[in-house]
Amino acid sequence: MAITNILVPFDGSTYSVKAFNAAVEIAKRKDAKIKVLTCLEKENLGAWYVDKRVNKQIIKDAKEFAMGFLSKLEKIAKDSDVSLSVDILEAKSISKQIVDFANSKKINLIVIGSNGQTGFNRFLLGSVSNAVSQSAKCPVLIIR
Amino acid sequence: MDLKNILVAYDSSSFSNRAFKSALDIAEPNKSKITIVTVVTGIYQPSIGFSMKFSKDLLEKNTRMLKKLFSNLQTMANKKGISISLKILNDPSVSKAITNYVNSHKFDLIIIGSRGRTGINKIILGSVANEVVNKVNIPTMVVK
Numbered sequence: 001m002a003i004t005n006i007l008v009p010f011d012g013s014t015y016s017v018k019a020f021n022a023a024v025e026i027a028k029r030k031d032a033k034i035k036v037l038t039c040l041e042k043e044n045l046g047a048w049y050v051d052k053r054v055n056k057q058i059i060k061d062a063k064e065f066a067m068g069f070l071s072k073l074e075k076i077a078k079d080s081d082v083s084l085s086v087d088i089l090e091a092k093s094i095s096k097q098i099v100d101f102a103n104s105k106k107i108n109l110i111v112i113g114s115n116g117q118t119g120f121n122r123f124l125l126g127s128v129s130n131a132v133s134q135s136a137k138c139p140v141l142i143i144r
Numbered sequence: 145m146d147l148k149n150i151l152v153a154y155d156s157s158s159f160s161n162r163a164f165k166s167a168l169d170i171a172e173p174n175k176s177k178i179t180i181v182t183v184v185t186g187i188y189q190p191s192i193g194f195s196m197k198f199s200k201d202l203l204e205k206n207t208r209m210l211k212k213l214f215s216n217l218q219t220m221a222n223k224k225g226i227s228i229s230l231k232i233l234n235d236p237s238v239s240k241a242i243t244n245y246v247n248s249h250k251f252d253l254i255i256i257g258s259r260g261r262t263g264i265n266k267i268i269l270g271s272v273a274n275e276v277v278n279k280v281n282i283p284t285m286v287v288k
Contacts, residue, residue, distance in 0.1 A: 003169075022283070028175045125278050133277060133286050134269050139166060141285040142277060 003030045007107040009098045009132070010036045012069050015113025018144040020073060023111040027054055027082045032108075034084045036073060037101055038066045039094040095131035107138050114144045147174045151251045152244055153276065154180045156213055158214065159257025163287040169257045171226045173280060175237055176252075178228040181245060183238040195209060239275035246280050255285045 008023045010016045020036070027034050040062050070086045077084035091097030102110055112133075115126040125133070125142070133140045151169045154160045167178055184206050214230045221228045235241035246254055256277070259270030269277070269286065277284050 083154055130278075134274070139285055139287045141283060143283045144281060 003108045005068075005105065005107045005109075006032050006034045006108045007098075007102050007105070007127070008034060008036050009110070009112050010038050010070070010073070011116050012038075012066075013113060013115070013117045015115050015143065017113075019111045019113040020076075021123050021142075022141070024080055024082055025113070026109070028080055032082075034077065034082055035105065035107070036070060036084065036086050037098060038070065039091045039097045040066070040088065041094060042090045042092055059090060065108060076089045078105050092126050095128045095135070098128070098132050099136050102136055102138060109139050109141060110136055111141045111143060147176045147252045149251045149253075150176050150178050151246060151254045152178060152180050153254065153256040154182050154217075155257075155260045155274075157211075157257060157261045157285070159254075159259055159287065161257075163257040163285075164219060164220075164256045166285070166287050167223055168221060168226060170253070170255075172224050176226075178221065178226060179212045179231055179251070180214065180228060181242060183233045183235055183241045185208075185236055185238060203234070232263075239272045239279070242276050243279045246276075246282065251282055253283050253285060254280055255287060258286050258288045 003026065006023050006027055008016070008020050009093075010020060023034055026032065040059060042059070066088050070088070074084055074086065087101070089097055089101070098110075100108075110132060112129045113126075114129055116128055118126070131140060133142060147170065150167050150171055152160070152164050153237075154164060170176070172177055172180070184203060210230070210232060218228060231245070233241045233245060254276070256273050257270075258273055260272055273286060277286060
């Protein structure tokens with residue numbers, strides 16, 4: 001199993017930061033590239049029935065916010081000489097988007113945190129990491 | 145992330161062989177030790193009744209078979225200069241035995257095949273893999 005492309009789904013939570021650090025360490029040893037993916041949920045923003053422009057504004061703000069913390073990651077990757085690319089995608093289903101992205105970009109390994117922004121029980125898997133570990137076609141490393 | 149002790153859940157299926165191979169891949173640069181854990185379940189015998197007892201003959205047969213398989217794995221590991229050890233657990237429930245063993249010992253990573261000897265569907269996780277991934281409190285890697 002040659003690891004050349006590592007995908008880190010990132011949502012800014014402490015678990016995903018841990019996952020990113022683990023991915024950087026693996027990439028250093030294996031000379032692999034890291035792709036960081038942030039998914040923004042498109043539907044269910046709650047404002048679409050008032051005004052569609054509100055929705056667009058929310059997505060725009062979220063994108064700017066995401067770029068803010070992703071630029072911090074670029075710094076970390078540069079310090080340890082790992083090539084990093086960052087993607088921000090809008091999706092209806094986050095887990096499905098992650099799996100589709102992994103399939104289309106020839107990812108060899110997904111490194112994902114066990115829980116995300118929501119969820120309080122650290123002994124069970126979060127819904128997204130559960131869905132990704134079930135339906136991804138490449139090996140999945142779950143960091144706790 | 146320090147990877148000194150790696151655990152591989154092994155049941156001689158093709159998926160667990162792949163898991164072992166990726167464990168070798170990860171262990172090589174980190175100089176880590178690999179422990180292979182196998183669970184021999186109790187065999188239901190009508191003469192015993194509904195209690196789950198181990199039939200001694202079958203247990204011996206399974207253990208002999210496992211040792212033979214283990215020596216194959218050992219030659220593979222020796223080529224790469226990695227030390228591996230075998231642990232056989234006796235428990236009626238495979239997933240419980242693995243999670244209890246992992247949580248009571250100090251391992252840094254557990255590698256498991258996405259499914260084992262039974263099951264046809266390659267898309268979703270097998271029952272043992274799913275339960276182990278959910279209940280273990282260390283990083284987990286699911287190999288497909």
